[in-house]
Amino acid sequence: MQTLTVKFTKYDLAKYPFLKETADYVRKLNFKIEDLTSPELSSILERAKERVEEAILYALVSRKLHNAEIEILSFPVAIMLTLATENSFIKKRYALAESKQTYNDMKLEPKEKILAIAQNFEWAIQKNDNDNIPYEFKLHFTDFIKNTTHLRSGKWKLVNRILYKGNVYLTRNEAARLLSEEVRRHIEKRLEAKDTPKFPPKIIELANKIKQLSIEKIGKAEMEGFPKKIVQAAFPPCIKNLYKAITSGRHLSHIGRFTLTSFLVNIGMPSENVIELFKNFSDYNERMTRYQVEHIAGERGSRTRYTTPKCDTLKTHGVCTNPDEICKKIRHPLAYYRRKSKSLPK
Amino acid sequence: MSGVIRVHSKFIVNQLFRDYYASKNLDVISPSMMNKREFGFLSFDNVMIRHKSFLNKNELFSFLREFVPADAYYSCAYYENPQANMDAKGWLGADLIFDIDADHIPTPCGKTHDEWTCIGCGFSGKGITPEKCPVCGKAKFETKTWPCEVCLETAKKEATKLLDMLIQDFGLSDKEIQVFFSGHRGYHVHVESQAIRALDSVSRKEIVDYVSGLGFDVAFYGLYKGKSKKHFHSTFLNISGWRKRLVSGLLNFIFNAKAEDFKKLGIKANIGQSIFSNKDLILKTLSEKGELGLIKNVGVKTWKKIVEHIVKVQSAKIDTVVTTDIHRLIRLPGTLNSKTGLKKVGFPLSAMDDFDPFKHGIAFRKGALRVFVFSAPAFRIGSEVFGPYINQRVELPTAAAVFLVCKDRAKVVE
Numbered sequence: 034m035q036t037l038t039v040k041f042t043k044y045d046l047a048k049y050p051f052l053k054e055t056a057d058y059v060r061k062l063n064f065k066i067e068d069l070t071s072p073e074l075s076s077i078l079e080r081a082k083e084r085v086e087e088a089i090l091y092a093l094v095s096r097k098l099h100n101a102e103i104e105i106l107s108f109p110v111a112i113m114l115t116l117a118t119e120n121s122f123i124k125k126r127y128a129l130a131e132s133k134q135t136y137n138d139m140k141l142e143p144k145e146k147i148l149a150i151a152q153n154f155e156w157a158i159q160k161n162d163n164d165n166i167p168y169e170f171k172l173h174f175t176d177f178i179k180n181t182t183h184l185r186s187g188k189w190k191l192v193n194r195i196l197y198k199g200n201v202y203l204t205r206n207e208a209a210r211l212l213s214e215e216v217r218r219h220i221e222k223r224l225e226a227k228d229t230p231k232f233p234p235k236i237i238e239l240a241n242k243i244k245q246l247s248i249e250k251i252g253k254a255e256m257e258g259f260p261k262k263i264v265q266a267a268f269p270p271c272i273k274n275l276y277k278a279i280t281s282g283r284h285l286s287h288i289g290r291f292t293l294t295s296f297l298v299n300i301g302m303p304s305e306n307v308i309e310l311f312k313n314f315s316d317y318n319e320r321m322t323r324y325q326v327e328h329i330a331g332e333r334g335s336r337t338r339y340t341t342p343k344c345d346t347l348k349t350h351g352v353c354t355n356p357d358e359i360c361k362k363i364r365h366p367l368a369y370y371r372r373k374s375k376s377l378p379k
Numbered sequence: 380m381s382g383v384i385r386v387h388s389k390f391i392v393n394q395l396f397r398d399y400y401a402s403k404n405l406d407v408i409s410p411s412m413m414n415k416r417e418f419g420f421l422s423f424d425n426v427m428i429r430h431k432s433f434l435n436k437n438e439l440f441s442f443l444r445e446f447v448p449a450d451a452y453y454s455c456a457y458y459e460n461p462q463a464n465m466d467a468k469g470w471l472g473a474d475l476i477f478d479i480d481a482d483h484i485p486t487p488c489g490k491t492h493d494e495w496t497c498i499g500c501g502f503s504g505k506g507i508t509p510e511k512c513p514v515c516g517k518a519k520f521e522t523k524t525w526p527c528e529v530c531l532e533t534a535k536k537e538a539t540k541l542l543d544m545l546i547q548d549f550g551l552s553d554k555e556i557q558v559f560f561s562g563h564r565g566y567h568v569h570v571e572s573q574a575i576r577a578l579d580s581v582s583r584k585e586i587v588d589y590v591s592g593l594g595f596d597v598a599f600y601g602l603y604k605g606k607s608k609k610h611f612h613s614t615f616l617n618i619s620g621w622r623k624r625l626v627s628g629l630l631n632f633i634f635n636a637k638a639e640d641f642k643k644l645g646i647k648a649n650i651g652q653s654i655f656s657n658k659d660l661i662l663k664t665l666s667e668k669g670e671l672g673l674i675k676n677v678g679v680k681t682w683k684k685i686v687e688h689i690v691k692v693q694s695a696k697i698d699t700v701v702t703t704d705i706h707r708l709i710r711l712p713g714t715l716n717s718k719t720g721l722k723k724v725g726f727p728l729s730a731m732d733d734f735d736p737f738k739h740g741i742a743f744r745k746g747a748l749r750v751f752v753f754s755a756p757a758f759r760i761g762s763e764v765f766g767p768y769i770n771q772r773v774e775l776p777t778a779a780a781v782f783l784v785c786k787d788r789a790k791v792v793e
Contacts, residue, residue: 196619
């Protein structure tokens with residue numbers, strides 16, 4: 034691996050506030066959460082609030098580099114504000130906005146800078162020195178697949194890439210795009226923090242203002258759930274097929290059973306009714322079925338309800354059948370159900 | 380082992396398994412970092428024992444000798460507390476496992492040796508189990524499979540394709556890869572590599588899609604429709620990986636294609652004829668430049684059909700669920716498979732061609748047993764061929780007799 038030839042400037046740290054170097058810089062300043070509400074630091078708090086608001090409004094976060102110090106410090110504070118909202122939508126939105134901005138900035142950077150940022154995330158990345166392959170970088174496939182799971186275009190599928198001796202070949206633009214995914218994951222992880230400190234009243238107040246803004250901007254539509262009654266006509270083709278199989282006692286693979294069960298419990302079918310469905314099987318065993326269904330429904334064990342596998346996964350395991358027009362617009366069987374049940378006459 | 384196996388036969392098989400595990404030179408391979416692995420065992424009474432862990436080889440061997448499992452498994456995963464229940468195990472990572480089983484692959488033998496019986500009406504037949512019983516329409520069957528040489532040879536070919544991808548494309552070294560005969564109808568490939576260990580299920584799915592060619596899109600291989608004319612821009616086609624596989628597959632297909640091959644792919648006769656009469660030109664540009672030249676009458680749609688066929692042929696047919704399951708229990712190398720009495724046995728990658736499952740998988744090399752065979756196709760154990768048998772009493776070498784008994788095709792007689 035090449036050694037770092039680039040040193041990050043203060044300007045870089047402000048532009049890419051998620052870097053380890055930025056965190057080190059902030060640590061050296063040694064400022065505390067209580068200091069935030071003091072008048073001298075009000076500009077940091079103000080800028081932090083603005084960051085999250087920009088994220089909600091434009092899904093981008095501007096870069097104000099003329100005052101690098103404030104810019105640098107406002108990032109961890111913005112993270113704190115977002116945490117204080119305790120709202121998963123705002124958290125996702127903020128991570129997305131910072132990463133999109135990063136992508137816009139990074140694609141204009143020279144090769145070396147991109148390498149340095151990638152190595153900051155411990156990517157196994159190198160400049161491509163094979164003249165026969167017209168790409169600027171090569172990246173170990175594990176770093177590639179970790180960051181492509183959310184990307185939908187076929188160009189991000191490993192099978193459509195040049196994969197040679199463990200490396201995937203990338204253009205500069207592609208490297209920047211994947212790095213921005215890494216940034217998104219990095220920020221989302223920071224926003225998952227469970228043991229948050231007790232926030233000062235001022236922070237709570239700002240967090241509430243941000244929440245208000247998100248409701249105005251996004252509306253409640255996004256949070257809307259599923260219809261109260263089960264609407265069979267709104268099942269996606271894969272689920273229809275599984276449902277037909279189970280009601281006729283036809284054999285279902287393990288993954289098929291899991292998909293159907295998790296789908297049904299997620300749209301609100303009581304476990305009891307799901308268990309009833311499995312009675313058609315020749316290998317039916319009430320105790321076993323109950324255990325598994327209740328486990329998936331989150332009524333046992335870890336108490337987390339399993340979600341249905343997404344379309345991608347169902348394709349891999351051959352559960353996806355006869356996709357229709359709606360399937361083209363969604364990535365998850367539950368999204369299909371939500372969408373279709375809305376369009377059906379009540 | 381099948382539930383209907385006769386009591387006396389079961390007793391004899393159990394005894395033989397006991398002797399096998401008691402052997403001084405027992406060749407069971409203890410997995411790396413074994414104290415971080417979960418072990419599971421199926422007893423001869425069909426009870427599954429899970430969440431076992433062993434600190435060392437001696438502990439494991441003592442257990443095998445005492446318990447005498449019908450089947451023995453260990454986890455591909457490493458855990459902080461392998462003995463805890465699933466929620467408290469503390470997943471640390473997992474090896475990457477591939478399972479290639481004849482059950483999942485269409486084979487030239489057509490599985491004519493497999494038998495199914497409708498539970499509803501008792502109607503039975505051979506080959507692939509139908510969706511519904513042709514007589515009573517019910518969909519519940521009892522099946523008896525059979526590991527034939529053709530099935531296993533087909534599985535081996537799939538394993539060979541997979542290994543090529545793991546080494547050439549994924550850059551894994553032969554030190555990181557182990558190949559095993561499962562003891563029944565297929566092969567297992569284990570990858571132990573630092574880089575892969577931490578990958579989650581979603582990332583492993585991407586590896587699965589790669590080897591099985593899922594999501595393959597010709598547009599990213601330079602094969603797409605241009606604005607004004609059909610345009611095959613495929614300059615980088617022969618670099619490596621799927622590109623190289625595609626070129627060699629295309630060369631092979633075009634070189635050997637007959638009229639019916641085109642028909643099978645849904646290509647019209649006149650278009651097939653155009654390809655046929657330009658064969659030399661196509662082969663030349665393809666092998667020299669890695670490009671598909673412009674051929675009159677032959678458009679993107681046609682090439683797409685051919686390419687998709689080649690992807691199907693060149694992909695490795697693996698059990699997708701096994702590879703994406705990061706908690707999977709897999710058969711422990713060196714232990715016996717109760718479906719056959721053969722053992723799961725590994726071999727060096729370089730010995731792939733010479734490996735013979737019906738020879739190297741034999742566990743019982745001594746003695747003979749008298750059995751009554753209900754029905755069995757001809758089969759080979761070692762260098763000897765036995766059968767076919769139907770309702771007859773025969774004395775067979777132990778390995779052959781156990782094989783039939785385990786497949787529920789025979790019972791031991793006094």
